[in-house]
Amino acid sequence: MELWQQMVRDSVHTVDQLVNRFKIDRQVAESLNEFFQVRINPYYLSLIRYPGDPIWLQCVPDIQELQDLDAAEDPLMEDAMSPVPNITHRYPDRALFLTTSQCGLYCRFCTRKRKVGDSEKISMKGLEAAFNYLETHTEIRDVILSGGDPLMLTDVMLEKILKRLRQIPHIEIIRLGTKMPCVLPQRITPKLVEMLKKYHPIYINTHFNHPWEITPESSKACQMLADAGCPVGNQMVLMKDVNDDPVIVKELMQKLLKIRVRPYYMYMADETKGANHFRTSIAKGLEIIDKLRGWTSGLAIPHFVIDAPGGGGKIPILPNYVLHYDDEKIVLRNYKNKVYTYNNGSQTTKAKKAAVKNNGNGNGNGNGKSKRGAITRKVVLPELTEADLN
Ligand code: SF4
Numbered sequence: 001m002e003l004w005q006q007m008v009r010d011s012v013h014t015v016d017q018l019v020n021r022f023k024i025d026r027q028v029a030e031s032l033n034e035f036f037q038v039r040i041n042p043y044y045l046s047l048i049r050y051p052g053d054p055i056w057l058q059c060v061p062d063i064q065e066l067q068d069l070d071a072a073e074d075p076l077m078e079d080a081m082s083p084v085p086n087i088t089h090r091y092p093d094r095a096l097f098l099t100t101s102q103c104g105l106y107c108r109f110c111t112r113k114r115k116v117g118d119s120e121k122i123s124m125k126g127l128e129a130a131f132n133y134l135e136t137h138t139e140i141r142d143v144i145l146s147g148g149d150p151l152m153l154t155d156v157m158l159e160k161i162l163k164r165l166r167q168i169p170h171i172e173i174i175r176l177g178t179k180m181p182c183v184l185p186q187r188i189t190p191k192l193v194e195m196l197k198k199y200h201p202i203y204i205n206t207h208f209n210h211p212w213e214i215t216p217e218s219s220k221a222c223q224m225l226a227d228a229g230c231p232v233g234n235q236m237v238l239m240k241d242v243n244d245d246p247v248i249v250k251e252l253m254q255k256l257l258k259i260r261v262r263p264y265y266m267y268m269a270d271e272t273k274g275a276n277h278f279r280t281s282i283a284k285g286l287e288i289i290d291k292l293r294g295w296t297s298g299l300a301i302p303h304f305v306i307d308a309p310g311g312g313g314k315i316p317i318l319p320n321y322v323l324h325y326d327d328e329k330i331v332l333r334n335y336k337n338k339v340y341t342y343n344n345g346s347q348t349t350k351a352k353k354a355a356v357k358n359n360g361n362g363n364g365n366g367n368g369k370s371k372r373g374a375i376t377r378k379v380v381l382p383e384l385t386e387a388d389l390n
Contacts, residue, residue: 004187032061064277071273077311085126094142102152104184146177185221193228226260233264246291253300263302294335
């Protein structure tokens with residue numbers, strides 16, 4: 001047995017452990033464990049600094065999970081968009097391939113609580129139908145292995161899946177959606193990365209939510225993946241009392257870049273049953289992006305998205321940088337709330353006529369040299385107040 005497998009076995013996972021270690025009332029602990037089972041491996045457990053801290057909140061069950069009675073189990077309608085077991089096909093050229101129900105840690109905010117941990121619901125029996133679907137749907141060029149966590153599979157099983165996918169000519173990209181580099185970095189072994197190298201291009205989507213998760217162990221895991229030629233991206237979920245703070249998010253994003261992980265998405269938490277107590281406001285998300293953009297490298301800024309309820313897919317949202325826009329120009333504010341005007345590159349007929357009349361050449365800049373549209377005019381105005389921007 002490999003070290004990481006032993007660590008999974010050594011996880012906190014029983015009602016007795018919940019009662020004794022976290023002082024949860026026995027009846028509540030039983031209900032919580034039945035609703036969504038507990039698994040906290042010794043590595044992630046060691047990251048907790050005090051009760052109720054951002055690590056604790058992500059992994060220790062809370063009675064609020066049981067009070068969320070009206071919410072949907074599958075708000076993203078993944079099951080309705082599943083043409084065969086184990087596949088969700090929502091976007092035109094890519095598909096989600098669920099390969100296991102198991103995870104190295106069961107996150108209390110998980111959006112797939114309905115399936116995760118239940119081997120009947122994501123079963124290996126469905127793999128053949130899934131492969132057949134991927135083989136016959138030639139529009140699919142990008143497959144995301146998920147679950148559960150595909151790195152809970154043994155190297156041998158994972159290699160079988162990768163080998164089979166690589167025999168499908170139209171599949172260009174394989175992505176692994178895995179939380180292991182963050183929650184159980186011991187899973188990233190030299191043997192695993194040597195195997196992955198054979199099936200490039202392999203991309204990794206991982207899932208850090210808080211700077212305390214960046215440790216020597218998780219840093220090493222991410223760097224091993226990067227050294228093996230796997231670009232690693234991070235999907236963070238915005239969660240109340242975990243990371244709903246621009247200072248925390250900035251620190252996380254900057255630390256991720258240092259371990260060669262590119263911030264990719266920052267999600268609003270899904271409206272999933274048993275996880276709504278993690279949700280925070282959209283205004284908070286916009287504030288966080290506003291305090292990143294311009295204040296740190298663009299590399300450190302994730303796309304802020306809402307995964308639309310009802311299966312609409314990820315929809316990006318941005319703070320309002322556009323103050324005015326018409327055929328001729330756009331008026332923008334920058335990160336310091338200074339206002340700038342950019343003239344439209346493809347001038348309207350009216351603007352072109354005006355330019356010809358004024359300059360006699362139609363280039364719009366009066367010197368006859370540039371072939372581009374009117375020169376951008378930079379207008380610096382006094383700082384705007386919040387009220388001006390609303
Ligand atoms: S690792 Fe992913 S799938 Fe597993 S419990 Fe956490 S969020 Fe859910």
